[in-house]
Amino acid sequence: MKIEGSFNYFELSEEYRHIQQGIHRLAQEKIKPRATEIDEEAQYPFDILKILSAHGYIGANMPVQYGGAGLDMLSFCIIVEEISRVCASSSQVAVVQELGSLPIMIGGSESLKRRYLPDLASGKKIAAFALTEPNAGSDVKSLKTRAELDGDFYILNGQKMFISNGGVADVYSVFAQTEKGLSVFVVDSNTRGFEVGKLEKKMGIKGSPTAQLFFENCRIPAENLIGEEGEGWLIAMKTFDKSRPTVAAQALGIAQGAYDVALEYVKEREQFGQSISSFQGIQFMLADMATQIEAARGLVYRAASKVNELTSTGKNPELTRASSMAKMFASDTAMKVTTDAVQLLGGYGFIHEYRVERMMRDAKITQIYEGTNQIQRQIIARTILGGR
Structure with missing residues (x-):
């Protein structure tokens, strides 16, 4: 099928x-x-x-x-x-x-x-990933949230923002500075001193809550440290290598969905006594959209395959570049295709009922989170230039 x-x-x-x-x-x-x-x-x-x-x-x-x-x-x-x-x-x-x-x-x-x-x-419990702070987004090493060891506990203090699932999550993977460097902890939502701040009002993905988080003298069991102290940077980078293909897949799906709507519309819409799909300008737009989606799909599936190779062999030096390429290209494609879909629908594209305006709003975030596309280009260039 x-x-x-x-x-x-x-x-x-x-x-x-x-x-x-x-x-x-x-x-x-x-x-x-x-x-x-x-x-x-x-x-x-x-x-x-x-x-x-x-x-x-x-x-x-x-x-x-x-x-x-x-x-x-x-x-x-x-x-x-x-x-x-x-x-x-x-x-x-x-x-x-x-x-x-x-x-x-x-x-x-x-x-x-x-x-x-x-x-x-x-699905009994909901998870969240808490890394970004008011003054540390792309620059992960500038995080200010800190965890101080106190016997069998770490005392966690700091603030996070733009946290997806903030307020609904039961379990948070929280990154904080420790004596030996950046580390990551599992923090339960019922931890004393943990508080969810304001929920952000956003352009898109409105069904996914995005919130500020505050930690004030939160006592986190030392056994909730993930890995060893100072391994937070490595764990974060390994996480992104595996999570960026899924964001790329999300962008790919948004693009495909918008294309589906646009294709159906242009086949049915008539102007000047004929289907608008017979106009060369429309055909060229559809050709570009279809090509961009297929190119993105190839990159996304390739990146996913690289993760699979990592699972079976324990390492894959090409994974970081493949993940960044997929995330960057698929999200740029999603923004381009959804914008073109709105254009193809004309005035209807601007209306909620026809869905593509929602898809365009949703597509934008895929160019921003999990590392902006500017950062992805920097990562790709570094892998090409041998890490320089």
Whole structure:
């Protein structure tokens, strides 16, 4: 079965096609009808979390021994792509769950994994990734939040901002400076001294809450340290290598969804006594959109495959470049394709009912979070130039 509207020149095995067909059907039937309402309500869609959890998509790429489905990164990217195709906010339910859980999967002790991953894999608990601060976004090493060792606890003080799932998460992977450098801790939402600040009012992905976080003398058990002191930078970079392909898949899905709407519209819309799809100017726009989407899909699936190689061999020097290329190109494509989709629909494109204006608003953030595209270009250049 070929998913309608998707070219899929990237050859998928029968196993991947089966995953694609399953999530496509679920997204079209259960998530698509909720997309506009989720955007308008600007509330975390707990019903979508329940649906995705029931079908095993929340813990899709978490290890089987901790309650996950044990699927690889390409499978997870396909899942994210199909959800994003109808609702970017709903895809955030899966994407941020993965992002918040990755530090535990990458560097957590066996005890931490067994304490937290089963509830995260089942969707019983929600995860978040807390790194960005008012004066430290792209410049991770400038973080000011600090954790001081005090016996069997760390005393955590500081502030975070722009944290996805802020306020709804039960478990936060929090980065802080320690005596030996940047470190990362698991912080439970019920920790005394932890407080959620204001929720941001945003242009897009409105169903994904974004909040400020405050930590005032929070006592964090020393056993909640992920890895060793000073390993936070390495864990963060390894996390981004694995999470950026999923953001790229999210952008890819948004682009494909906007293209779907635009293609259907131009086939049906008539002006001057003929379908506007017969006009060369329209055809050229469609050709560019389709080509950009397929190029992005190739980069996204390639980056996901590089993560899979990392899983099997333990290392892959090409992963960082592949992840950054996929994230950069797919998100730029999403912005271009959604903008063109709005243009193709004319005045209708500016109206909520036709969905593409929502997709355009949602697409913008993919060029910003998980490292801005300017940072991605810098990373790519450094890998080309041997790290200089």
